[in-house]
Amino acid sequence: MVMIGALSKDGDSRKISQKIEKQIEAQQKKNSKTYKILLLGASDSGKSTISKQIKILNTNGFSQEEIMSFIPVIRRNLLDSAKMLIKFVGNEDVPLDPLNIHNCEIIERFIPNPGELVSTMFGKAIFDLWTVSNIRRCMYRNDSLLIDSAPYFFQRATAICSPDYVPSIDDILHSRNSTMGISEISFSLDHLQIRMFDVGGQRTERRKWIYCFENVNSIIFCVSLNDFDKKLFERNVANRNRLLESVALFDSIINSQWFVESSIILFLNKFDLFRKKLEHVPFTDHFPQFSGKNNVKNITKFILWMFVNPSVNRQRHNIYPHITTAVDTSNIKVVFAAVKETILQHSLKEVGMF
Amino acid sequence: MCSMVEPQTPPPCYDSITAADAHRVSGVDWGVRDRRQHCSRFMKMTSYGRPFSKDFLELYSAMIISTPFSKNRSRFRTIDSSCTLLQLFATLENLELSQLNRLKGNTGNKLLKSTTKFTVPKKAAKCLCEMFLNARLLQVVHNPMARKFTTEKCVLQLTNKGISVVARFLQHNGDDSIHANVSLPSNDSAPVIIPVSRFSSTDQVLQDASFPEMLLQRMLGPYPKCMRSRDESLVPIYLNTIHGKKQPPHITKYLLFGIDIAEWLMNHTMLLDWNEVVSVANNLLLYSYLSHSQPTNEPYSFSFEKGVSYYLTPKALETVGWIENPSGASVIQHIQQLDSHSSNKELLESILKKPSLQTYFFEFLKKNFCDENQQFYSEVCEFNDFFSQASQANDIIAVRESFVHACGIYNCFLSPAAPNAVNLPGDLYERISNHMSLAMEVEPLDEWLRIVHKLFLEAQALILDLMAGDSLLKFLESQHPDEQ
Numbered sequence: 001m002v003m004i005g006a007l008s009k010d011g012d013s014r015k016i017s018q019k020i021e022k023q024i025e026a027q028q029k030k031n032s033k034t035y036k037i038l039l040l041g042a043s044d045s046g047k048s049t050i051s052k053q054i055k056i057l058n059t060n061g062f063s064q065e066e067i068m069s070f071i072p073v074i075r076r077n078l079l080d081s082a083k084m085l086i087k088f089v090g091n092e093d094v095p096l097d098p099l100n101i102h103n104c105e106i107i108e109r110f111i112p113n114p115g116e117l118v119s120t121m122f123g124k125a126i127f128d129l130w131t132v133s134n135i136r137r138c139m140y141r142n143d144s145l146l147i148d149s150a151p152y153f154f155q156r157a158t159a160i161c162s163p164d165y166v167p168s169i170d171d172i173l174h175s176r177n178s179t180m181g182i183s184e185i186s187f188s189l190d191h192l193q194i195r196m197f198d199v200g201g202q203r204t205e206r207r208k209w210i211y212c213f214e215n216v217n218s219i220i221f222c223v224s225l226n227d228f229d230k231k232l233f234e235r236n237v238a239n240r241n242r243l244l245e246s247v248a249l250f251d252s253i254i255n256s257q258w259f260v261e262s263s264i265i266l267f268l269n270k271f272d273l274f275r276k277k278l279e280h281v282p283f284t285d286h287f288p289q290f291s292g293k294n295n296v297k298n299i300t301k302f303i304l305w306m307f308v309n310p311s312v313n314r315q316r317h318n319i320y321p322h323i324t325t326a327v328d329t330s331n332i333k334v335v336f337a338a339v340k341e342t343i344l345q346h347s348l349k350e351v352g353m354f
Numbered sequence: 355m356c357s358m359v360e361p362q363t364p365p366p367c368y369d370s371i372t373a374a375d376a377h378r379v380s381g382v383d384w385g386v387r388d389r390r391q392h393c394s395r396f397m398k399m400t401s402y403g404r405p406f407s408k409d410f411l412e413l414y415s416a417m418i419i420s421t422p423f424s425k426n427r428s429r430f431r432t433i434d435s436s437c438t439l440l441q442l443f444a445t446l447e448n449l450e451l452s453q454l455n456r457l458k459g460n461t462g463n464k465l466l467k468s469t470t471k472f473t474v475p476k477k478a479a480k481c482l483c484e485m486f487l488n489a490r491l492l493q494v495v496h497n498p499m500a501r502k503f504t505t506e507k508c509v510l511q512l513t514n515k516g517i518s519v520v521a522r523f524l525q526h527n528g529d530d531s532i533h534a535n536v537s538l539p540s541n542d543s544a545p546v547i548i549p550v551s552r553f554s555s556t557d558q559v560l561q562d563a564s565f566p567e568m569l570l571q572r573m574l575g576p577y578p579k580c581m582r583s584r585d586e587s588l589v590p591i592y593l594n595t596i597h598g599k600k601q602p603p604h605i606t607k608y609l610l611f612g613i614d615i616a617e618w619l620m621n622h623t624m625l626l627d628w629n630e631v632v633s634v635a636n637n638l639l640l641y642s643y644l645s646h647s648q649p650t651n652e653p654y655s656f657s658f659e660k661g662v663s664y665y666l667t668p669k670a671l672e673t674v675g676w677i678e679n680p681s682g683a684s685v686i687q688h689i690q691q692l693d694s695h696s697s698n699k700e701l702l703e704s705i706l707k708k709p710s711l712q713t714y715f716f717e718f719l720k721k722n723f724c725d726e727n728q729q730f731y732s733e734v735c736e737f738n739d740f741f742s743q744a745s746q747a748n749d750i751i752a753v754r755e756s757f758v759h760a761c762g763i764y765n766c767f768l769s770p771a772a773p774n775a776v777n778l779p780g781d782l783y784e785r786i787s788n789h790m791s792l793a794m795e796v797e798p799l800d801e802w803l804r805i806v807h808k809l810f811l812e813a814q815a816l817i818l819d820l821m822a823g824d825s826l827l828k829f830l831e832s833q834h835p836d837e838q
Contacts, residue, residue: 016676063834069827072698076823117697177823178777181724200724204775208723235770235780 034186034193035347036215040253041222042246043201043234044148046269048179049326050222051198052172057333058187062172070167074153074175075117078160081150082107082126085135088142094134103129123161130154140280144230148273149174149327173327178202182212189340192347203234206249213258218343221250222267222326225274225303229286241286243303251312254319263346265339266307266321268300272328395755398557402629404485406557410626413449413472414486415523418512421445428495428509436495436511439483439503446472446479468761489626490617491516499617515621518547525773526729526766546717548572548623550630551709554739559630560709564688566637567673568710573618574666574674589618594647594665608666609647616658632656643670689830698822705826706731718829726774727817727825730767734814737763741807745800753800757793760806764790768813777820778813785809 039047055061086107089096096104103125110122129135130151139146152174159165167175179200186195197212199205227242254264275296283299284290292298300323306312308319320342325331397405397413404410421442423435449472474482484503486492487510494500495509512520548569551560575588592609615638619631635656638644644664646653688711689701705711706728719725737759744752767776768786786809793802 065834066827066831069698069830073823073827178820180727180777180820180824181719181722183722183828200777202777204777205724207775211723233780235783 034195035189035217035343036212037194037196037218037220037343038209038212038216039196039198039220039222040209040249041201041267042224042227042242042249043178043205044176045201045222045224045227045246046267046324046326047201047222048177048198049173050220050267050269050324050332051185051196053326053329053332054187054196054336055185056169056329057336058189059185062169067167067172070172070175071165072117073177074160074167074171077147077149077174077176078126078153078157079110079112079117079122081146081153082122082157084146085126085129085139085150085154088138088145089135092138092141094138096132096134100129100132100135118161120161120163123157123159126154127157130157137280140277143277144233147176148224148226148270149176169329170327173329180205181208190344192344194343213256216259216262217346218263218265219253219259220265220267220339221253222269223250223303223307224270225268225300226270226277228274228283228303229277229281243286243306247306247312250307254312254317255314259317260315263342264317264319265342266304266319267324267326267335268304268321269324269326271300271323272325274300395751400557402627404627407552407624407626410485410489411519412470412523413474413482414491414516415520416449416451416470416472417442417445418516418520419524420449420451426509431495433495433509433511436509439506439508439510442483442510443479443506446474446482447476449474468758468765485627486516488620488628489515490620491519513621515547515624527773546713546720548713549716550624551712554736559625559634561634561637562709563641564708564710566634566641566643568713569619569623569634570638570643570670571674572622573615574670574676576675587622589614591666608671610644610664610666612656612658612662612664613660615656615664628658632658639664641669642667643673689833698826699818702818702822702826714833715825715829718832719825722825722828724825726767727776727821729774730763730776730817731814731821733763733767734810737810738807738814741803745804745807750800753803757799757803760790760793760803760810763810776813776817778816782809782813782816786813 039051041047086104089104090108106121106125107129110119112118136151139150143150153160156171160171179198182197182199184195184197186193188194199209199212223246224242227246230242232240232242232245250266253259278296278299283294287302290299290302292302304321308321310316313319320339322335322338324335397409399405405413421437423437425432425434426436426438427433428436451470452468480503483492484501487494487503488501490513492510493513494503495511498513552558553560573589574591589610592611594607594609612635615635616628616631619625619634620628623634625631625634632655635658636654639646639654639656643666644656645667647663647665688708689705705715716725716728719728737756740752740759741756743749744756764772764786766772767774768778768783769775770783770787786806789802789806789809793799793806796802
């Protein structure tokens with residue numbers, strides 16, 4: 001009887017040694033210099049959408065199975081938003097013609113069955129309702145409670161509810177899910193191994209951020225521009241304006257001792273929704289101190305100033321701001337090319353070559 | 355082995371007092387002055403005379419954090435953060451844990467003070483410590499394999515399993531609300547101690563066909579370690595070559611010793627006594643992962659007596675992937691077997707019901723820092739079982755006890771200062787807080803508790819939704835073979 005020295009069959013042992021070598025190689029890859037990026041930001045600011053985009057742009061994207069696994073998520077989003085919308089319509093007594101009242105009833109009475117979640121009739125009902133301008137206006141008055149992608153999903157309702165539905169990449173990017181805890185994706189960028197951490201944004205999730213704060217090279221901080229008229233529904237801070245919450249969070253992050261050496265990239269996200277909303281909701285209703293011209297450009301500048309002014313940026317970080325639309329792959333491609341530049345410069349600076 | 359069912363050693367007693375300190379802001383007076391919820395009971399014992407695992411581990415953790423760990427000398431060596439058996443006896447004599455929590459509600463802010471007192475009869479103390487030793491929660495420094503104390507002065511240390519139990523207890527109760535005398539070394543790199551599901555009524559281990567399979571994979575590792583240096587997280591394996599006269603010229607077999615398997619199971623899983631270890635190991639024989647190396651009359655009974663050894667069967671080698679296997683048995687296949695037509699939520703529920711898959715899922719959550727969700731889920735399940743029974747049977751004592759349980763869940767996951775706050779909408783938090791404080795102060799307790807119970811279930815469903823929407827998808831992705 002001996003401790004294992006060799007294996008019985010040659011074929012087996014060769015296979016196994018290949019397996020081991022592969023593992024060692026993977027390990028080495030992991031240990032070689034990596035660049036660590038955190039995606040931070042308040043809840044629903046688009047962190048996970050950015051990380052999905054980066055998955056599409058820098059790794060091999062989504063497999064067929066992964067795409068299918070988003071079906072229940074997307075249908076859930078549609079179902080919840082539709083039910084919520086009908087509740088508002090009911091509360092506000094929005095005047096409707098009989099056909100649309102009937103559509104409302106279909107949605108209100110609809111009971112999802114667990115396997116499918118939605119039905120074709122349901123899809124048609126919500127799609128038809130969404131064409132009514134009264135209903136659209138009603139949504140804008142209440143959109144703190146709805147997810148940002150609700151209009152998108154209403155538009156796509158017929159397709160989403162069809163039995164042989166296959167999500168498009170856009171559907172996946174628009175789908176909304178609370179991230180829990182911290183998850184990591186890694187990819188390489190011009191020989192630089194990057195590890196990116198996506199975190200949950202709600203207050204209860206933030207206490208976990210500290211676990212990934214060590215040796216961070218860059219932070220991408222996401223802000224939802226669309227949040228300027230929204231309120232928080234989390235405990236202790238109920239009814240606080242979400243944009244102000246975002247500023248406070250940004251303040252505590254960039255002035256933290258952990259990130260003295262890190263580069264800070266600021267994403268002013270959801271620009272598409274923001275621009276659309278400004279047509280319906282005056283900015284000064286929520287920020288009366290804003291005195292500039294009431295156009296998108298000035299308001300965006302004002303919001304940016306809320307983040308980068310010296311009373312917030314007390315450590316005098318170089319902040320790299322970008323205006324982004326996370327669901328738009330071509331936009332993120334451009335922005336990410338710029339970010340790449342920042343990252344590469346920063347990594348050169350760190351080794352003292354720049 | 356020591357047991358506490360003998361008549362001369364009465365079981366340990368568990369007292370819990372929860373009192374609300376009235377910082378009551380004037381206004382509504384609910385008609386009752388300071389109220390205390392009191393619950394006192396003997397610990398339930400398994401048929402082998404061990405307290406039920408929940409009590410057992412709580413008592414253990416309470417004992418460890420109340421004992422001053424320091425340097426002790428054992429056999430001419432100084433051992434850091436250790437204690438002696440005598441010290442443990444001293445702690446057990448008068449063991450009390452106090453916790454402070456803030457309860458915010460309609461009736462103003464209150465300080466919730468819960469005191470848990472364990473009364474351990476002197477005679478039972480030694481017996482209990484021996485059980486901790488046998489469960490490998492503690493070890494004797496100079497003889498880690500010891501199962502009996504030779505002297506009361508012997509120096510003891512925490513094992514990895516012990517550390518993880520205490521760490522979990524502290525995490526559960528919030529590091530600040532409890533004062534701990536022991537500083538735990540961090541053991542992040544240590545493998546997760548495999549959780550064990552139990553029947554709440556009998557404390558028996560819940561086993562299914564995939565459980566032994568998972569244990570086997572954990573026990574042996576993914577490769578036959580040709581270059582295996584002594585890796586403590588795996589069972590040592592010996593090679594036995596039998597020279598036959600006919601073809602094939604020789605057969606190589608993997609040999610394992612019973613004692614190594616038993617020790618591994620005790621050290622790496624949440625099994626708590628040797629009877630459980632044997633019953634779990636019996637299943638390894640029953641599902642023919644192991645075969646006896648010597649002829650025997652009882653092919654399905656495992657023994658860890660000296661010299662007893664076992665061979666790995668070809669089925670076992672296939673299962674751990676040491677030889678190519680056509681059918682394959684990865685986690686993902688197990689999941690696919692569950693039911694491909696069910697919704698994500700149902701899929702998650704069935705994963706959480708399967709002991710083996712649950713372990714993998716839990717490990718994944720832990721890596722992603724969101725294991726509190728699963729903990730919350732399973733605690734509410736437990737509470738639900740217990741309370742439903744109690745309230746159906748109209749058992750007032752059991753209802754009081756389930757209130758203590760509810761307080762525990764509240765403090766750990768739902769209070770404003772909860773160490774493991776779960777991600778729920780603010781208004782649900784408010785409602786739970788309000789009803790908790792009503793249950794605290796206003797009779798009848800069971801009426802209010804029924805509402806709390808309903809709210810807990812509501813919260814549980816939301817958390818299940820969250821897990822099904824996020825963690826589950828990421829878990830499935832991480833289990834895909836091409837990404838490993």
